[in-house]
Amino acid sequence: MRELVFVGLGLNDEKGISLNGLEEAKNADQVFMELYTSLLPDFSMKNLEALIHKQIQVLSRRNLEEENGKLILEAAETGKAVFLVPGDPFIATTHLTLRIEAAKRKIPTRIIHGASIISAIISVSGLHNYKFGKTVTIPLKENFSETPYNVIAQNKQLRLHTLCLLDLKTDEKRYLTIKDALTMLGEIEDKKKLNIASETALAVGLARAGSKTPTLKADFVGELQKFDFGEPPMTLIFPGQLHFMEAEALIAFADAPTKLRSMTT
Amino acid sequence: MRELVFVGLGLNDEKGISLNGLEEAKNADQVFMELYTSLLPDFSMKNLEALIHKQIQVLSRRNLEEENGKLILEAAETGKAVFLVPGDPFIATTHLTLRIEAAKRKIPTRIIHGASIISAIISVSGLHNYKFGKTVTIPLKENFSETPYNVIAQNKQLRLHTLCLLDLKTDEKRYLTIKDALTMLGEIEDKKKLNIASETALAVGLARAGSKTPTLKADFVGELQKFDFGEPPMTLIFPGQLHFMEAEALIAFADAPTKLRSMTT
Numbered sequence: 403m404r405e406l407v408f409v410g411l412g413l414n415d416e417k418g419i420s421l422n423g424l425e426e427a428k429n430a431d432q433v434f435m436e437l438y439t440s441l442l443p444d445f446s447m448k449n450l451e452a453l454i455h456k457q458i459q460v461l462s463r464r465n466l467e468e469e470n471g472k473l474i475l476e477a478a479e480t481g482k483a484v485f486l487v488p489g490d491p492f493i494a495t496t497h498l499t500l501r502i503e504a505a506k507r508k509i510p511t512r513i514i515h516g517a518s519i520i521s522a523i524i525s526v527s528g529l530h531n532y533k534f535g536k537t538v539t540i541p542l543k544e545n546f547s548e549t550p551y552n553v554i555a556q557n558k559q560l561r562l563h564t565l566c567l568l569d570l571k572t573d574e575k576r577y578l579t580i581k582d583a584l585t586m587l588g589e590i591e592d593k594k595k596l597n598i599a600s601e602t603a604l605a606v607g608l609a610r611a612g613s614k615t616p617t618l619k620a621d622f623v624g625e626l627q628k629f630d631f632g633e634p635p636m637t638l639i640f641p642g643q644l645h646f647m648e649a650e651a652l653i654a655f656a657d658a659p660t661k662l663r664s665m666t667t
Numbered sequence: 668m669r670e671l672v673f674v675g676l677g678l679n680d681e682k683g684i685s686l687n688g689l690e691e692a693k694n695a696d697q698v699f700m701e702l703y704t705s706l707l708p709d710f711s712m713k714n715l716e717a718l719i720h721k722q723i724q725v726l727s728r729r730n731l732e733e734e735n736g737k738l739i740l741e742a743a744e745t746g747k748a749v750f751l752v753p754g755d756p757f758i759a760t761t762h763l764t765l766r767i768e769a770a771k772r773k774i775p776t777r778i779i780h781g782a783s784i785i786s787a788i789i790s791v792s793g794l795h796n797y798k799f800g801k802t803v804t805i806p807l808k809e810n811f812s813e814t815p816y817n818v819i820a821q822n823k824q825l826r827l828h829t830l831c832l833l834d835l836k837t838d839e840k841r842y843l844t845i846k847d848a849l850t851m852l853g854e855i856e857d858k859k860k861l862n863i864a865s866e867t868a869l870a871v872g873l874a875r876a877g878s879k880t881p882t883l884k885a886d887f888v889g890e891l892q893k894f895d896f897g898e899p900p901m902t903l904i905f906p907g908q909l910h911f912m913e914a915e916a917l918i919a920f921a922d923a924p925t926k927l928r929s930m931t932t
Contacts, residue, residue, distance in 0.1 A: 536798070
């Protein structure tokens with residue numbers, strides 16, 4: 403059967419995949435994967451191949467973006483191709499082009515969802531889903547701009563939280579850290595002085611969501627910059643106005659200063 | 668070991684759970700579940716119990732909210748308790764109270780994430796993650812207010828998309844439909860006339876995310892109201908300003924009118 407199934411790998415390791423996803427991979431004629439849009443720190447290719455009883459072909463950014471996913475499309479033209487993607491398959495917009503190209507070739511596509519950092523961090527932090535504004539990615543130093551600062555400022559004005567995804571270049575093993583993100587935002591703060599990323603602004607950092615050792619810490623930026631989050635991947639939230647239940651959650655699970663209780667609505 | 672592990676069931680059926688989640692449930696002393704915060708249309712209790720080799724105790728809203736999760740907390744005081752929750756465990760804020768109560772009793776808690784509608788609908792629709800504003804729940808008729816309309820309007824002014832979760836009362840088998848949501852928003856539209864939910868405003872509906880038969884349709888509200896989405900659960904998006912790639916995705920996967928191409932940036 404001609405088919406292309408996008409399967410979300412979820413978070414952290416090969417066991418983040420759902421039973422539905424596993425079944426699709428087992429029944430595929432060819433299985434592909436990419437590991438460059440996100441970091442799955444405890445992922446084992448050997449274990450996943452053992453689980454699905456077949457070999458997995460790893461595709462590079464070049465295979466997918468410059469060659470437009472030619473290898474996958476060719477496999478899906480003649481049989482069932484499964485494409486494994488970290489997280490939920492289209493949260494990074496990268497693979498949308500591939501899905502549209504498949505549609506143009508009349509190849510049926512389906513999606514098996516996986517856990518994504520964008521819902522996981524809401525769950526882990528205890529912050530309320532409906533209080534998040536626009537999400538932003540904080541780029542690595544060479545691509546840094548004022549955009550992330552401005553997005554946080556706009557959300558804050560609306561009393562909303564901002565989820566900041568931290569950029570990475572897996573091929574170069576470079577992952578933006580919370581510390582470096584705070585430093586870069588601090589430089590914009592020095593110019594704009596909106597108290598977005600000043601030493602006394604509140605922020606919440608999360609490292610290794612979905613692993614056995616996730617690290618969640620809420621504190622004022624000055625303190626957070628000294629905190630050791632350990633290994634990547636990392637994510638950052640700038641809270642807007644806190645509900646008292648959110649403050650309690652941050653105190654209970656993110657070791658936040660109890661002073662937060664006086665900052666709630 | 669005293670422990671409370673919250674495990675996300677993901678979407679649609681018992682196979683939405685991750686391998687990590689399944690392992691936790693297999694190793695638990697007691698397994699609990701709730702099925703009232705979301706609808707998993709193809710879920711089979713019998714199949715899930717067979718997968719984890721033990722009985723699952725289903726908890727009602729009363730057990731969890733009025734009795735403050737007493738049954739689960741008692742189980743976690745003496746052994747390993749696993750609590751299965753549709754989607755990702757804390758996207759509905761309901762269970763945060765339970766986690767905070769566990770922390771107060773010094774019961775260690777962990778989270779195994781699952782796929783959530785809030786990331787799934789972004790993946791399915793092809794709309795870009797970083798272009799969503801604040802999320803809103805559209806309540807059932809008896810609780811309807813102007814809030815959802817105002818949230819959509821505020822997001823639209825910022826050129827952002829709005830994800831609208833549609834409320835449900837699983838115990839009464841009542842699920843807000845896209846048609847009814849559009850009708851209620853239309854009544855506010857008649858008063859406010861901001862072209863948010865008028866017949867010519869664009870909207871995207873999704874039914875049964877994560878199932879074998881998800882239905883995604885983008886169209887102008889007047890047309891969308893006549894469209895048959897089939898069975899619940901349903902979700903609705905009001906797009907803000909569309910990027911041309913988003914328009915192409917809606918045309919390819921949501922059978923959107925090709926007129927969208929002239930409405931992009």
